[in-house]
Amino acid sequence: xxxxxxxNWYLDGWIIVAGILCAISSAxxxxxxxxxxxxxxxxxxxxAILPGLAAxxxxxxxxxxxxxxxxAVIAGILTALFTEWIRGFGKVDExxxxxxxxxxxxxxxxxxxxxxxxxxxLDPGCVLYGAxxxxxxxxxxxAGWEIPRVVxxxxxxxxxxLSFVIFFLKELKLSSFDxxxxxxxxxxxxxxxxxxxxxxxxxxxxxxxxxxxxxVVAMFIVPPAAAYMLTDRLGTMxxxxxxxxxxxAVTGHISAITIPHWFGYGSTSTAGMMAVAAxxxxxxxxLFAPRHGIVVVFIRxxxxxxxxxxxxxxxxxxxxxxxxxxxxxxxxxxREILFSHxxxxxxxxxxxxxxxQLSDANGNYELTETGRDHARQLVRxxxxxxxxxxxxxxxxxxxxxxxxxxxxxxxxRQLREKLNEDTLATDQDPHGRPIPPEEKTN
Amino acid sequence: MRPFVLVLLFAMFWPECxxxxxxxxxxxxxxxxxxDRRIDIxxxxxxxxxxxxxxxxxxxxxxxxxxxxxxxxMIGSFALLRKRALMGDALSHATLPGIAIAFIIATGLGxxxxxxxxxxxxxxxxxxxxxxxxLLIRNMTRLKEDAALGIVLSVFFxxxxxxxxxxxxxKTGHAAGLESFIYGKTASMVASDAWLIGCAGLSCMLISILxxxxxxxxxxxxxxxxxxxxxxxLLDMTLMGLVVVVTIIGLQAVGLILMISLLVIPPLAARxxxxxxxxxxxxAIILGALSGxxxxxxxxxxxxxxxxAMIVLVATAMFxxxxxxxxxRGILIRKLRRYELNRKxxxxxxxxxxxxxxxxxxxxxxxxxxxxxFVPLSKLLQMRSWSPAKLKKIVKRAQQEQLxxxxxxxxxxxxxxGLLEATRIVREHRLWELYLxxxxxxxxxxxDQDADAIEHVLEPEVIAELESLLVQQSTEGVLQSPHTIxxxxxxxxxxxxxxxxxx
Numbered sequence: 001x002x003x004x005x006x007x008n009w010y011l012d013g014w015i016i017v018a019g020i021l022c023a024i025s026s027a028x029x030x031x032x033x034x035x036x037x038x039x040x041x042x043x044x045x046x047x048a049i050l051p052g053l054a055a056x057x058x059x060x061x062x063x064x065x066x067x068x069x070x071x072a073v074i075a076g077i078l079t080a081l082f083t084e085w086i087r088g089f090g091k092v093d094e095x096x097x098x099x100x101x102x103x104x105x106x107x108x109x110x111x112x113x114x115x116x117x118x119x120x121x122l123d124p125g126c127v128l129y130g131a132x133x134x135x136x137x138x139x140x141x142x143a144g145w146e147i148p149r150v151v152x153x154x155x156x157x158x159x160x161x162l163s164f165v166i167f168f169l170k171e172l173k174l175s176s177f178d179x180x181x182x183x184x185x186x187x188x189x190x191x192x193x194x195x196x197x198x199x200x201x202x203x204x205x206x207x208x209x210x211x212x213x214x215x216v217v218a219m220f221i222v223p224p225a226a227a228y229m230l231t232d233r234l235g236t237m238x239x240x241x242x243x244x245x246x247x248x249a250v251t252g253h254i255s256a257i258t259i260p261h262w263f264g265y266g267s268t269s270t271a272g273m274m275a276v277a278a279x280x281x282x283x284x285x286x287l288f289a290p291r292h293g294i295v296v297v298f299i300r301x302x303x304x305x306x307x308x309x310x311x312x313x314x315x316x317x318x319x320x321x322x323x324x325x326x327x328x329x330x331x332x333x334x335r336e337i338l339f340s341h342x343x344x345x346x347x348x349x350x351x352x353x354x355x356x357q358l359s360d361a362n363g364n365y366e367l368t369e370t371g372r373d374h375a376r377q378l379v380r381x382x383x384x385x386x387x388x389x390x391x392x393x394x395x396x397x398x399x400x401x402x403x404x405x406x407x408x409x410x411x412x413r414q415l416r417e418k419l420n421e422d423t424l425a426t427d428q429d430p431h432g433r434p435i436p437p438e439e440k441t442n
Numbered sequence: 443m444r445p446f447v448l449v450l451l452f453a454m455f456w457p458e459c460x461x462x463x464x465x466x467x468x469x470x471x472x473x474x475x476x477x478d479r480r481i482d483i484x485x486x487x488x489x490x491x492x493x494x495x496x497x498x499x500x501x502x503x504x505x506x507x508x509x510x511x512x513x514x515x516m517i518g519s520f521a522l523l524r525k526r527a528l529m530g531d532a533l534s535h536a537t538l539p540g541i542a543i544a545f546i547i548a549t550g551l552g553x554x555x556x557x558x559x560x561x562x563x564x565x566x567x568x569x570x571x572x573x574x575x576x577l578l579i580r581n582m583t584r585l586k587e588d589a590a591l592g593i594v595l596s597v598f599f600x601x602x603x604x605x606x607x608x609x610x611x612x613k614t615g616h617a618a619g620l621e622s623f624i625y626g627k628t629a630s631m632v633a634s635d636a637w638l639i640g641c642a643g644l645s646c647m648l649i650s651i652l653x654x655x656x657x658x659x660x661x662x663x664x665x666x667x668x669x670x671x672x673x674x675x676l677l678d679m680t681l682m683g684l685v686v687v688v689t690i691i692g693l694q695a696v697g698l699i700l701m702i703s704l705l706v707i708p709p710l711a712a713r714x715x716x717x718x719x720x721x722x723x724x725x726a727i728i729l730g731a732l733s734g735x736x737x738x739x740x741x742x743x744x745x746x747x748x749x750x751a752m753i754v755l756v757a758t759a760m761f762x763x764x765x766x767x768x769x770x771r772g773i774l775i776r777k778l779r780r781y782e783l784n785r786k787x788x789x790x791x792x793x794x795x796x797x798x799x800x801x802x803x804x805x806x807x808x809x810x811x812x813x814x815x816f817v818p819l820s821k822l823l824q825m826r827s828w829s830p831a832k833l834k835k836i837v838k839r840a841q842q843e844q845l846x847x848x849x850x851x852x853x854x855x856x857x858x859x860g861l862l863e864a865t866r867i868v869r870e871h872r873l874w875e876l877y878l879x880x881x882x883x884x885x886x887x888x889x890d891q892d893a894d895a896i897e898h899v900l901e902p903e904v905i906a907e908l909e910s911l912l913v914q915q916s917t918e919g920v921l922q923s924p925h926t927i928x929x930x931x932x933x934x935x936x937x938x939x940x941x942x943x944x945x
Contacts, residue, residue, distance in 0.1 A: 034585070034588075034589050037586050037588050037589075038588065039588040039589045039591065039592035040528055040588045040591055040592060042592070043591075043592055043595065043596075047699075086710070086765070089765060089771075089773060090710055090713050090714065090765070090771075091713075092522065092710060092713065093525045093527070095525060095527045095528040096522050096525070096527040096528075096706050096710055097710075098528065099527045099528060099530075099531060099702050099703065099705075099706035099707075100703070100706055100707050100710055100758070100761060103699075103700050103702055103703030103706070103707070103754055103758075104703065104707070104754060104755070104758035104761075106699065106700065106751075106754075107700055107703070107750070107751035107752075107754035107755050107758070108751075108755060108758075110625065110748055110750075110751040111747055111748070111751045111752070111755065114746060114747055114748060114751075115747075214535075214596065214599055214699070215596060215599065215600050215603070217592055217595065217596040218593075218596030218597055218599075218600055220592070221589060221592035221593055221596065222592075222593050222596065222597060225585055225589045225592075225593055228584070228585065228589075229583060229584070229585070256604065256607075260607070260608050260611075263608070265608045265611045265612075266611055267607075268604045268605075268607030268608050269603045269604050269606070269607040271600065271603065272599075272600040272601065272602070272603030272604030272605075272606075272607065273600070273604045274600065275596055275597050275599065275600020275601070275603075275604075276597060276600050276601045276604060278597065278600075279593065279596075279597030279600070279601070282593060282597070286579065286583050292583065292584050294582050294583060297582075
């Protein structure tokens with residue numbers, strides 16, 4: 001692959017490590033943002049920490065971590081507070097209140113940073129989309145190892161987030177799904193809320209040098225959202241989101257180096273490509289997730305439609321046989337009665353013939369013995385339901401057909417027996433047609 | 443009209459405020475160690491030049507941003523009420539890849555890649571793509587709208603950043619110009635751009651004026667507008683389309699990160715000045731125009747500050763002002779109203795307490811000057827959960843209003859006016875109690891509390907209606923209390939117990 005010739009295990013290794021650390025620590029918290037429907041509050045906080053950062057730079061004149069974290073945490077909590085206030089006073093929805101708070105704070109921060117830019121090593125671009133490529137250059141010595149400062153900071157943040165999620169998993173879970181119950185069981189859901197917001201702010205600060213404070217939103221939200229598509233269990237979701245974040249970080253960096261080379265350019269922004277990689281992972285998850293994926297849901301629905309069509313066809317065949325045993329209907333005849341389209345009908349007919357429920361004599365169809373058994377059960381369900389609806393639900397005979405038509409597809413033998421017991425002993429449905437027996441009698 | 447006048451006054455004083463703020467700013471900075479980190483305060487001549495629009499360039503920029511602010515204020519009002527504010531945010535972030543791709547394609551075709559119309563078409567296409575993606579994610583997966591917004595916003599922005607990384611390496615791409623779309627740079631606006639912005643903004647405003655009724659109905663009662671046969675989906679799409687257009691034309695001046703603020707802040711600030719949507723839209727238009735105008739003028743004076751941020755900060759200042767001082771809905775006026783209501787409630791409680799005390803002992807008819815009309819404060823304290831200090835305060839205020847007279851240390855007496863007022867209050871209280879008993883079937887022992895809550899806000903018309911409703915009862919003069927008054931009860935109890943003790 002072109003572009004990888006300049007691969008340098010030292011530089012690129014550290015870049016990937018920083019990316020992974022950032023992705024995992026964000027994804028850990030992001031799960032709860034997504035579950036609590038607060039993704040945009042995460043976005044707002046990452047924007048709004050800017051003035052906190054800038055003030056910390058101006059006061060301390062350095063990029064030392066402590067003032068930065070303090071400034072950002074204050075700004076983050078203020079965002080949540082202000083949003084709440086404006087929503088209360090202005091009586092508007094949370095989104096609009098957020099829109100006011102974070103854009104104002106961001107604008108303030110931007111002006112402050114432009115002011116500080118000449119003196120502190122900081123420029124707005126770096127704040128917005130990070131400078132992960134430069135991280136290996138700024139190192140500190142720890143136990144004889146030269147480790148990039150960002151990696152150290154991110155590791156600490158990762159540890160904090162991990163222990164928060166592990167120790168407070170029960171509380172987080174409860175307050176995410178049922179804040180009222182959480183409050184009644186004796187711990188304060190509000191405190192958990194603000195603790196989460198504080199950690200989001202801290203993580204955003206730690207990440208702003210790697211992915212920048214807009215793209216950290218991608219790390220917060222996209223992997224957890226993808227994980228949410230893939231599983232129904234919180235624990236699994238957290239693990240999957242961390243894995244997806246890692247994959248996004250690695251592929252993001254590699255594609256930032258390689259893909260532009262295919263078009264004859266040098267490498268592009270790793271942070272941007274990390275977001276794109278995460279987006280692609282989400283796309284795959286959203287489309288092909290085993291239970292909730294769009295494609296899977298679509299196919300499942302399609303199969304159900306065809307199954308119902310197949311059942312409708314053989315039930316119709318049974319009724320035709322009942323009235324006129326000589327008539328051997330063809331596809332067009334069936335379609336006219338069922339109002340079905342030609343392609344699904346012919347496909348379903350072929351399926352039924354292949355599975356031995358229908359026999360095909362030059363385009364004219366007839367029920368086989370198995371088909372007749374199946375159809376008898378369906379018609380029995382249908383007519384039992386009609387009977388039941390008239391007798392117990394007090395519906396008039398004109399309206400019951402549609403209901404019974406829906407219910408017949410989901411009625412098994414047990415339910416039929418129950419219906420038979422509950423309705424008066426009769427072998428005629430309300431329209432005067434015989435209710436066929438469960439088993440073939442003669 | 444008052445809000446408008448206030449806004450105008452505010453606008454007149456605004457530049458002074460800003461000088462003030464700027465000098466404050468530099469003061470704070472000069473306290474920190476690096477000395478030369480200050481904004482150069484421009485000379486008076488610079489101010490004059492900018493605010494009198496003497497430069498051709500400034501005139502263009504101010505014209506463009508003012509129209510932009512007006513259009514954004516108007517469309518934003520509807521978007522805000524329709525709860526689509528953050529959709530605009532995601533939309534504006536999603537325009538970045540479109541801008542970069544439009545530049546690459548146009549340059550590849552040998553056109554001028556930096557021409558504004560070309561870039562804006564790209565921005566519109568990818569912005570719409572972003573909105574479509576949001577709708578798809580929201581409607582077809584189990585994720586909610588917030589996650590959909592976050593995903594689209596960050597992924598599209600990331601793609602845009604990655605593409606900008608490539609654009610910067612292009613030989614033709616002196617692509618620094620593209621980055622101005624992120625933070626906004628009014629300085630790069632030329633006359634044709636201003637005309638484009640102006641025309642697009644005006645047509646947006648025209649459309650929303652024409653569709654005013656429909657959009658209002660859509661914002662407040664979607665179900666009703668469906669039932670009246672309005673094409674709701676089409677209207678919704680129109681509104682989204684207007685938001686898209688305003689966002690796109692605002693990119694150059696405000697930048698894509700902060701564009702949302704022009705759509706949200708002026709309407710939300712206007713919300714504090716009025717309860718009517720027409721007025722709200724008008725105020726939002728004015729505030730939007732002012733923020734555009736003043737903000738771009740500021741960025742002309744301080745050329746190194748990003749114009750988007752300046753426009754937003756101006757809008758924010760107006761928002762804060764509106765939130766605090768807004769007339770029907772601002773914080774101050776609401777606090778004041780509550781304070782006045784509290785005072786009124788306390789006064790009425792005091793008067794009613796005095797009246798009931800006297801009534802229970804049959805001393806109402808006695809001469810005002812006679813000793814028996816004096817009421818000791820300690821007795822009043824028993825009637826309500828007042829602290830002695832609070833009661834003193836209330837009595838003092840009532841004295842100022844000449845409703846009561848303090849005679850000795852702890853004795854007060856109703857004045858003539860006080861007695862009249864007290865009679866009225868007690869009458870209203872008892873009318874309501876009677877109403878509750880006759881019409882709402884509330885037990886007589888419960889009505890006192892209910893009436894207590896509502897007696898202070900009964901309008902004269904309500905009283906008249908109560909009178910006519912309860913006409914069979916004797917409504918002349920003060921009614922008998924339908925229940926025994928507590929202090930009376932206590933005394934009877936005390937008497938009983940003492941008698942029991944004595945026996």
